């Protein structure tokens with residue numbers, strides 16, 4: 001099931017990330033693709049219609065909405081890849097400002113984008129990238145897990161509000177070897193002296209399938225979540241059989 005001949009907005013498109021991987025595929029399949037991120041610059045992805053917006057604020061979303069309407073008229077599919085844990089923290093040292101920031105980036109942005117969808121779509125689909133942190137206790141990323149668990153609840157609930165015109169689903173990956181994660185592992189390896197390969201394999205030991213997940217591996221699942229007419233309010237699991 002592939003997405004073709006659609007108007008698509010992809011949010012959170014960073015170099016070597018999940019958003020970029022799906023963008024590259026969708027461009028080849030004859031879709032009109034718009035992309036956005038917080039600090040998007042024209043030279044990040046030359047030749048692609050891009051816009052810089054803060055999707056955690058109503059003002060940022062209004063600007064994005066106006067831009068998308070001007071560029072495309074209407075949107076068929078939104079793929080939301082905004083998010084991140086921002087930092088590791090001792091659970092007992094999470095302060096309200098940090099917690100609020102993580103919630104805004106991972107949950108508020110998804111809520112505002114979903115509301116925006118009702119203004120730029122008559123029918124179509126929204127796919128949010130969730131995380132296996134929504135289901136498991138990764139204690140140093142507690143705020144992130146709470147935000148993503150909130151996103152799961154939000155997706156399930158909003159399916160009832162948006163149906164039958166708009167479907168809303170999520171794709172929930174485990175650790176993905178994005179460029180950003182590879183840079184972080186390299187830094188950690190230099191700091192600790194633990195080889196990069198060992199740090200990488202530690203990331204997959206809890207998965208039954210023992211496979212280093214790459215951003216492009218999620219493309220099929222994202223397309224299925226967007227295109228199947230049979231499903232809304234569901235989270236597709238890309239945890240490689242992770243044992244919770």
Ligand SMILES: NC(=O)c1ccc[n+]([C@@H]2O[C@H](COP(=O)([O-])OP(=O)(O)OC[C@H]3O[C@@H](n4cnc5c(N)ncnc54)[C@H](OP(=O)(O)O)[C@@H]3O)[C@@H](O)[C@H]2O)c1
Nearest residue numbers: 012013014017018037038039054055082083084131175176
């Ligand atoms: N990588 C993983 O292992 C993994 C695993 C499970 C789930 N996920 C989820 O998958 C999604 C994509 O992850 P990724 O690792 O590919 O991400 P990434 O490379 O870190 O990119 C995150 C994107 O979010 C954008 N962003 C952050 N704050 C924003 C804001 N206020 N308004 C608009 N955009 C904002 C960033 O913009 P700028 O680039 O302009 O800063 C960036 O494009 C996220 O939701 C993440 O939580 C990732």
